[in-house]
Amino acid sequence: MSNTKKTGGLAGVVAGESAICTVGTGHGLNYRGYDIYDLANNAIFEEVAYLLIFGELPTQKELSDYKKKLSNERDLSDTLKTILENIPKNAHPMDVMRTASSALGCIEPENEDFSNQNEILIKLLGKFSSMLLYWYHFHFHNEKINTSSEQDTIAGFFLEKLHNKPPKKEHIDCMNVSLILYAEHEFNASTFSARISASTLSDMYSNIISGICALRGPLHGGANEAAFRLVSLYKNADEARVGILDKLKNKDKIMGFGHRVYTTKDPRNVVIKKYAKELSTTKEFENFFQISEMIEKVMWDEKKIFPNLDFYSASSYHFMGIPTDFFTPLFIISRTAGWGAHIIEQRANNKLIRPSSTYIGVDNREFIPMEKRI
Numbered sequence: 001m002s003n004t005k006k007t008g009g010l011a012g013v014v015a016g017e018s019a020i021c022t023v024g025t026g027h028g029l030n031y032r033g034y035d036i037y038d039l040a041n042n043a044i045f046e047e048v049a050y051l052l053i054f055g056e057l058p059t060q061k062e063l064s065d066y067k068k069k070l071s072n073e074r075d076l077s078d079t080l081k082t083i084l085e086n087i088p089k090n091a092h093p094m095d096v097m098r099t100a101s102s103a104l105g106c107i108e109p110e111n112e113d114f115s116n117q118n119e120i121l122i123k124l125l126g127k128f129s130s131m132l133l134y135w136y137h138f139h140f141h142n143e144k145i146n147t148s149s150e151q152d153t154i155a156g157f158f159l160e161k162l163h164n165k166p167p168k169k170e171h172i173d174c175m176n177v178s179l180i181l182y183a184e185h186e187f188n189a190s191t192f193s194a195r196i197s198a199s200t201l202s203d204m205y206s207n208i209i210s211g212i213c214a215l216r217g218p219l220h221g222g223a224n225e226a227a228f229r230l231v232s233l234y235k236n237a238d239e240a241r242v243g244i245l246d247k248l249k250n251k252d253k254i255m256g257f258g259h260r261v262y263t264t265k266d267p268r269n270v271v272i273k274k275y276a277k278e279l280s281t282t283k284e285f286e287n288f289f290q291i292s293e294m295i296e297k298v299m300w301d302e303k304k305i306f307p308n309l310d311f312y313s314a315s316s317y318h319f320m321g322i323p324t325d326f327f328t329p330l331f332i333i334s335r336t337a338g339w340g341a342h343i344i345e346q347r348a349n350n351k352l353i354r355p356s357s358t359y360i361g362v363d364n365r366e367f368i369p370m371e372k373r374i
C-alpha cells in the first residue's frame with residue numbers, strides 16, 4: 001500500500017516548525033504562548049495582530065502608533081477606486097478582495113528586498129475594509145463612500161462603513177472577538193498556501209493572495225457562509241432535526257462542523273457561541289439560534305461531531321446585519337495577521353517547500369505518432 005493513502009490530505013504530517021501558534025491536544029490554542037481565552041477576553045484585534053506579527057504584546061504607545069498607522073491606510077487612491085468600480089456587481093466579495101489586493105500590489109508593490117514587508121501588511125489590514133465596502137456601496141447603493149471615521153479599530157470601522165451609522169458597542173465587541181478568534185490557526189490550508197508561496201521568495205501580496213485563494217472554499221473559510229445557508233434552510237428546530245438527519249443519511253457534509261485537528265471540540269466555539277446568543281435579541285434571531293443549537297445537538301448525538309468556529313460565527317455575523325457573502329472576506333481581514341506572521345517567519349529561515357508524490361500513473365509507454373492515434 002502506498003504512503004499517500006495513510007497521509008491523505010497530509011493529515012498528521014508535521015510540515016515544519018513555527019513559533020506562532022499551538023493548536024489541538026497537549027497545548028490548547030495559544031498565539032505566541034498566550035491563551036486564546038485571555039486574548040479574546042482582554043485584547044483588541046489590533047493588539048493581537050501586533051502580537052502575531054512582531055512576536056510580543058505591544059505597549060500602550062506601540063499599540064496606539066500601530067492603530068494610527070492602520071487608520072492612516074484606510075484611504076483608497078483614485079486608481080484603486082476606478083478598479084473597484086469596474087469589478088462587476090455580481091462578483092463574489094471574495095473575488096473582490098482577491099482582485100483588489102492584486103491591484104494594490106500593482107500600484108504600491110513590495111520592495112524587492114522585502115524591507116517594507118511590515119508596511120505592506122499594515123496597508124492590507126488598513127485597506128481591506130475600505131476596498132470591500134467601497135465596491136459594495138458603489139454597486140448596491142450608487143454611493144462613493146469616503147473613509148473618514150471616528151472609529152479607531154478595524155471592527156468599529158468595518159461596521160460603521162457597512163451600515164453607514166455608528167455601530168452598537170456590543171456589535172463592535174463581538175466583531176473584535178471574532179477577528180481575534182479567526183486571526184491565526186497554525187498550518188491550516190490557507191496559511192500553508194501562503195507559506196508555500198513565500199518559500200519561493202515571492203512578494204507579500206502574492207503570498208497573501210495565495211492564502212485568500214485557499215480560504216475561499218467551503219471546506220475552509222467558505223464554511224461560515226455555507227453554515228449560514230444551511231441554518232437558513234429550516235423554519236424551526238423540529239424541521240432542522242429532521243432535515244439534518246436526512247442529510248446525514250445521504251452522507252452529506254454539514255458545514256461548520258468537524259475539524260482536522262480537534263477531536264472533541266473547537267475551543268473557539270464556546271466564545272463565539274456566547275456572543276451569538278447574546279446578540280439573538282429578536283424573535284427571529286432567537287429562532288435562528290434555536291435551530292443552530294438543534295443542529296449542534298443532532299450532530300453530536302448522531303456523529304459525535306462538534307461545531308467549529310465557523311458555525312456560530314455565521315449566526316453572530318447575521319445578527320449584526322452583515323451580508324452572508326461578507327463572512328469569508330471578514331475572515332481574510334483577520335487571518336491576514338496570521339498569514340503575515342507566517343510569511344515573515346518563513347522568510348526568516350527559508351527553504352523552498354517542495355514535497356514529492358508517489359507516482360501511480362502508467363509506466364514506459366511508446367510514443368504514438370499523430371496519424372496512428374484513434
Ligand code: COA
Nearest residue numbers: 009218219220223252253254255256257258259260308310
Ligand atoms: N459533516 C458530516 N460528516 C463529517 C463532517 C461534517 N461536517 N466532518 C467530518 N465528517 C465525517 C466524514 O464524513 C468522515 O466520515 P467517514 O469516516 O464515515 O467517511 C469523517 O467524519 C472524517 O471526515 P473527513 O472529512 O475525512 O476529515 P478531515 O479531517 O479531512 O476533514 C473538515 C476536516 C473540516 C474538512 C471536515 O470536518 C469538513 O468537511 N467539515 C465541514 C466544512 C467546515 O466546516 N470547514 C471548516 C473547518 S474549520
